[in-house]
Amino acid sequence: MPIGSAVDRPGGVTYTGADDVPSADGPPFGVRPELKGVYLQSYQQRTARNAELGIEFKTSCKILGMPTIMLGPYAVEILQTPDQINWAQEYLRETRRIYLDGREHPDPEAVPATFEGYSTGHWEGDVLVVETSSIRGETTLGEYGHADDALGHSEKLTFTERMFINDDGLLQVDGVGRDPEALASPWEWTLTFRRAPADAEFMEYVCEDNNTDTIDPETGAEVTSIPERQLPSILED
Amino acid sequence: MKTSILLAGLLAALPAGVALAHHSYAAFDMTRSAVVTGVVAEVQYKNPHTWLFVDTRLDNGEVETWAIEAGGPNILMRQGWMKNTVKVGDRVSALIHPGRDTTRKAGSLTAMRISGGPTIGTWE
Numbered sequence: 001m002p003i004g005s006a007v008d009r010p011g012g013v014t015y016t017g018a019d020d021v022p023s024a025d026g027p028p029f030g031v032r033p034e035l036k037g038v039y040l041q042s043y044q045q046r047t048a049r050n051a052e053l054g055i056e057f058k059t060s061c062k063i064l065g066m067p068t069i070m071l072g073p074y075a076v077e078i079l080q081t082p083d084q085i086n087w088a089q090e091y092l093r094e095t096r097r098i099y100l101d102g103r104e105h106p107d108p109e110a111v112p113a114t115f116e117g118y119s120t121g122h123w124e125g126d127v128l129v130v131e132t133s134s135i136r137g138e139t140t141l142g143e144y145g146h147a148d149d150a151l152g153h154s155e156k157l158t159f160t161e162r163m164f165i166n167d168d169g170l171l172q173v174d175g176v177g178r179d180p181e182a183l184a185s186p187w188e189w190t191l192t193f194r195r196a197p198a199d200a201e202f203m204e205y206v207c208e209d210n211n212t213d214t215i216d217p218e219t220g221a222e223v224t225s226i227p228e229r230q231l232p233s234i235l236e237d
Numbered sequence: 238m239k240t241s242i243l244l245a246g247l248l249a250a251l252p253a254g255v256a257l258a259h260h261s262y263a264a265f266d267m268t269r270s271a272v273v274t275g276v277v278a279e280v281q282y283k284n285p286h287t288w289l290f291v292d293t294r295l296d297n298g299e300v301e302t303w304a305i306e307a308g309g310p311n312i313l314m315r316q317g318w319m320k321n322t323v324k325v326g327d328r329v330s331a332l333i334h335p336g337r338d339t340t341r342k343a344g345s346l347t348a349m350r351i352s353g354g355p356t357i358g359t360w361e
Contacts, residue, residue: 059260210283213260224264226304234278235292235300
């Protein structure tokens with residue numbers, strides 16, 4: 001029961017898989033988290049540095065992780081069995097795995113955190129409730145890029161997501177991020193997703209294939225290189 | 238089995254503004270537009286970005302080549318630009334955001350008109 005992707009939204013083609021707010025109208029996820037402490041300082045330093053460089057985030061082919069995977073701009077493919085759901089995002093080839101078999105989350109002292117974190121879920125009626133923990137500190141809250149200093153949030157970050165089909169027929173995800181060290185209050189957001197046309201197919205996306213964008217190691221500036229030509233000029237005599 | 242949740246998705250546009258992408262478009266002046274008219278000399282139809290090389294002939298007879306960045310196949314195929322839609326030798330007009338470095342003939346594609354063929358993207 002795979003399904004694949006791709007629709008446009010009312011009013012025109014959208015740039016993002018989720019019905020996220022246009023960047024001109026608000027922050028990613030529509031609402032900024034209330035960061036505190038060193039995590040707020042890290043955010044301020046990161047955004048100030050990016051502003052100096054004239055960029056909103058650093059170029060990268062590295063996967064985004066939770067929660068930004070939920071904003072991936074391409075198709076989402078959700079594969080479901082009784083015991084597991086895989087939420088795959090075409091962009092950067094990321095996949096979240098949500099275990100439904102009742103297992104416990106791993107011991108964070110013993111098992112290293114990951115970009116997508118560890119997700120388990122259970123049904124409450126027609127609502128899938130997903131709990132996620134063990135998310136690496138490089139992932140950011142309400143930003144499109146990474147935290148190079150791994151201070152995007154603390155290791156205590158968790159998400160609770162309620163996933164359901166809403167009255168408009170959209171897949172709605174109501175998320176709440178909690179982090180007693182990095183968040184002054186729970187960060188609540190809502191995303192919706194639209195079912196793709198029946199003939200949509202999930203596509204391969206290899207960011208490294210023809211990546212011509214790099215970061216200048218000295219200045220931190222984004223460098224866009226023009227790739228080498230393979231064919232001669234067509235108008236030369 | 239419980240209700241199958243499922244799927245959803247998305248589609249994307251040629252660069253029209255900053256959104257999640259693998260780079261920020263800092264190399265291009267997204268506030269300016271220009272039109273490049275010429276002949277397609279090469280198409281690198283790959284992720285994360287397709288690059289077009291378009292040759293134009295200047296008034297003095299010299300050939301100038303523009304390197305134009307577009308979305309990758311994941312974006313373009315869903316807009317109807319398949320691998321064989323834009324071919325070497327096609328005459329095109331490309332609406333671009335030019336590079337900030339004006340010494341390089343480069344741009345980020347907004348829309349393209351193919352002579353005798355379709356218009357890709359929104360030309361406005």
